[in-house]
Amino acid sequence: MNTIDQANATAVERMIEARPVLVGLGKALDVIPGMRENLLLHAGPPITWERASGPLKGAVIGALIFEGRARDAAQAEALITSGAVQLEPCHHHSAVGPMAGVTSPSMAVYIVENKTHGNRAFSNLNEGYGKVLRYGAYSEDVQTKLRWMHDVMAPILGAAIEATGGMDIRALLAEALHMGDEGHNRNKAGSIIFTKNLAPHIAKAAPDGATAAAIIQALGDNALCVLNPVMAACKAMADAAHGVEGSTLVTTMARNGTDFGIRVSGLGERWFTGAAQVPQGLYFPGFQAADANRDIGDSTITETAGIGAFAMAAAPAIVTFVSGTPKDAINATLEMYEITVAEHKAFTIPQLDFRGTPVGIDLRAVVETGITPRVNTGIAHKEAGVGQIGAGLVRPPLAIFEDALVAFAEEYGY
Amino acid sequence: MNTIDQANATAVERMIEARPVLVGLGKALDVIPGMRENLLLHAGPPITWERASGPLKGAVIGALIFEGRARDAAQAEALITSGAVQLEPCHHHSAVGPMAGVTSPSMAVYIVENKTHGNRAFSNLNEGYGKVLRYGAYSEDVQTKLRWMHDVMAPILGAAIEATGGMDIRALLAEALHMGDEGHNRNKAGSIIFTKNLAPHIAKAAPDGATAAAIIQALGDNALCVLNPVMAACKAMADAAHGVEGSTLVTTMARNGTDFGIRVSGLGERWFTGAAQVPQGLYFPGFQAADANRDIGDSTITETAGIGAFAMAAAPAIVTFVSGTPKDAINATLEMYEITVAEHKAFTIPQLDFRGTPVGIDLRAVVETGITPRVNTGIAHKEAGVGQIGAGLVRPPLAIFEDALVAFAEEYGY
Numbered sequence: 064m065n066t067i068d069q070a071n072a073t074a075v076e077r078m079i080e081a082r083p084v085l086v087g088l089g090k091a092l093d094v095i096p097g098m099r100e101n102l103l104l105h106a107g108p109p110i111t112w113e114r115a116s117g118p119l120k121g122a123v124i125g126a127l128i129f130e131g132r133a134r135d136a137a138q139a140e141a142l143i144t145s146g147a148v149q150l151e152p153c154h155h156h157s158a159v160g161p162m163a164g165v166t167s168p169s170m171a172v173y174i175v176e177n178k179t180h181g182n183r184a185f186s187n188l189n190e191g192y193g194k195v196l197r198y199g200a201y202s203e204d205v206q207t208k209l210r211w212m213h214d215v216m217a218p219i220l221g222a223a224i225e226a227t228g229g230m231d232i233r234a235l236l237a238e239a240l241h242m243g244d245e246g247h248n249r250n251k252a253g254s255i256i257f258t259k260n261l262a263p264h265i266a267k268a269a270p271d272g273a274t275a276a277a278i279i280q281a282l283g284d285n286a287l288c289v290l291n292p293v294m295a296a297c298k299a300m301a302d303a304a305h306g307v308e309g310s311t312l313v314t315t316m317a318r319n320g321t322d323f324g325i326r327v328s329g330l331g332e333r334w335f336t337g338a339a340q341v342p343q344g345l346y347f348p349g350f351q352a353a354d355a356n357r358d359i360g361d362s363t364i365t366e367t368a369g370i371g372a373f374a375m376a377a378a379p380a381i382v383t384f385v386s387g388t389p390k391d392a393i394n395a396t397l398e399m400y401e402i403t404v405a406e407h408k409a410f411t412i413p414q415l416d417f418r419g420t421p422v423g424i425d426l427r428a429v430v431e432t433g434i435t436p437r438v439n440t441g442i443a444h445k446e447a448g449v450g451q452i453g454a455g456l457v458r459p460p461l462a463i464f465e466d467a468l469v470a471f472a473e474e475y476g477y
Numbered sequence: 478m479n480t481i482d483q484a485n486a487t488a489v490e491r492m493i494e495a496r497p498v499l500v501g502l503g504k505a506l507d508v509i510p511g512m513r514e515n516l517l518l519h520a521g522p523p524i525t526w527e528r529a530s531g532p533l534k535g536a537v538i539g540a541l542i543f544e545g546r547a548r549d550a551a552q553a554e555a556l557i558t559s560g561a562v563q564l565e566p567c568h569h570h571s572a573v574g575p576m577a578g579v580t581s582p583s584m585a586v587y588i589v590e591n592k593t594h595g596n597r598a599f600s601n602l603n604e605g606y607g608k609v610l611r612y613g614a615y616s617e618d619v620q621t622k623l624r625w626m627h628d629v630m631a632p633i634l635g636a637a638i639e640a641t642g643g644m645d646i647r648a649l650l651a652e653a654l655h656m657g658d659e660g661h662n663r664n665k666a667g668s669i670i671f672t673k674n675l676a677p678h679i680a681k682a683a684p685d686g687a688t689a690a691a692i693i694q695a696l697g698d699n700a701l702c703v704l705n706p707v708m709a710a711c712k713a714m715a716d717a718a719h720g721v722e723g724s725t726l727v728t729t730m731a732r733n734g735t736d737f738g739i740r741v742s743g744l745g746e747r748w749f750t751g752a753a754q755v756p757q758g759l760y761f762p763g764f765q766a767a768d769a770n771r772d773i774g775d776s777t778i779t780e781t782a783g784i785g786a787f788a789m790a791a792a793p794a795i796v797t798f799v800s801g802t803p804k805d806a807i808n809a810t811l812e813m814y815e816i817t818v819a820e821h822k823a824f825t826i827p828q829l830d831f832r833g834t835p836v837g838i839d840l841r842a843v844v845e846t847g848i849t850p851r852v853n854t855g856i857a858h859k860e861a862g863v864g865q866i867g868a869g870l871v872r873p874p875l876a877i878f879e880d881a882l883v884a885f886a887e888e889y890g891y
Binding site: 241242243251252255256258259260262263264265266267268269272273275276277279280282283379380382388389390413414416417 | 655656657665666669670672673674676677678679680681682683686687689690691693694696697793794796802803804827828830831
């Protein structure tokens, strides 16, 4: 084993051994490291307002309205372009958010603690379907729902999470992979496990039965409700593998709707970015590829941690949602073994005789084989405020892996 | 198509088109047709006390203690042997019960209505794990739990079911088969779908949060909580296919712990019985095949309706529980196509490219091929009061299908 292989073995073992436990909810300003009053976090690598896509702009506008900082789009834009409010990636603050990923100071966020290595990670609340902030919608009904989530649901949800004594999200995911989830686009099983774990505690923590019922129903009706804690869990696992000297392991993959960016364990905080692609997939009735935004969101943290498209073999029913056949789902996972350095100990795939999922993307293998990581994803409309229009598959550009490998060679003198 | 094939096509179409909806809970005495104060229902074909196995006797004793008719085993036995209390099969009363299946007059039962054909079916409540009546345990802790279920849980559960407006169990099963359940031994997904559907209504119907929490927790912690409504749903589907003149479709398979019995669509209420086998499977630590009771329970109604072992390909993770490999699970389903007349429209298997489950066992095909239906099952200790000691696979004796085919030939003059 050469030194890079050794470094990768160390990094991937840290990723696999991380045990992310959901411990509570907190206000972003209070709990996210480096969060401040004039900061909004967003998905993907750093980006300016000028280069931001429709859905990201829409979510920024919506978050500033939610915060009471702006009354409309023009006021929100002025706050950003003047520099009064700044934009930084979630990933710079131990956080992740699906799609636009916009997280503002007063939002409630899930707190996930890696019990093995001690690091924490954060993610915002999932709003469910239809017109939602994460897809760039910011109308009054979006605001009404956000306010209910934060004023009514969050305090009780937080109390319920604490009453569980902490929910082991790695264990939840392991179970969900045996129930047809892949943990990214398909979180049906995980979401109802999450709901049933919390429901008794919500019933006890709520001021009355009607409030309890509304919160349980909001979780139970949302087959993605667990996505955000899952993403925070994957972030906690990926961060545990970051910063290993000499490692070519990819520890971040994220998109801001314009650029796809990656970071590498042995290359510090440096991003390698290229144009994000438009996903290939199935569109909701009335929409087509021409309506689609480029790939967006931090949810690629799932693939980074060895689930999502990497675990597709576990989720044959997902093809009704993202296109393809069950055999394609098997092949998707098999292909990912080509570019990863380990098989996961906790995440196993019954359909592959309980083989561990492919985990730990090796930059070198991507460049050598030309096989880029597969990503399952939702598809956002390219205009702010419309929302989700489909779901499908996408890959990052190969060039960013090549760039990273060149940088790695320079950094380490190969 | 000959006349038998035509009759079978009619029968299996009725089975497939039946739409079983859980509409409420009722007291067995009030809602089960032909139920009476001095009657206990039990699983499987008719049996006398003398020939009954340990777990069935234990459950009868427990039910009579629960009813306040007996204080101990001796008093219970005297009631039965004197004829003061009679035993009849659940199946004679549109009902089914897992394992011993004992259902007494004051027990709460699920009411399932077939919205297509109008027939109803019933099943008792699932007690969860450990020492439970259905495995023949009847000690004080079993009684305490039964009393809580009937006094505290049942009224609220019934109100919650009614508040859903009716739960389509065929739709629930279709979804659960895409989430790694086979609907008999593995009901993890179905049980949490059931729990999350009911939880908001339980929160509203309960007198206080603590009571709501206890009921939701009892359902959520029990990965078999949906088995009983599922069995009632399968009974409603199978009964819809019964009584078709000239049909060789098997519409009942059931075991009482001593005998395995079947009934046939075109042969009225007549049972064909033979010795039930001891299941092959995995035993809990400390137990072995010598401890096992013969196969017991009405839960074979799931296989009769095209799920359970017939849908094993959908549930590769089940092999950790019943033995075998994921490939065996695929092969189990493939084999069942050999003895069935249709593929289910509602129940599909992602792993087989969404092929419908094999449904409608044809007596003729069983006898011609020598392939008997596969059954997934729990394994009971042979002595009353011990409980579950494992889970595995079993088949009915071929001879009962041969007997039925001879009877069919006599009846119809072939």
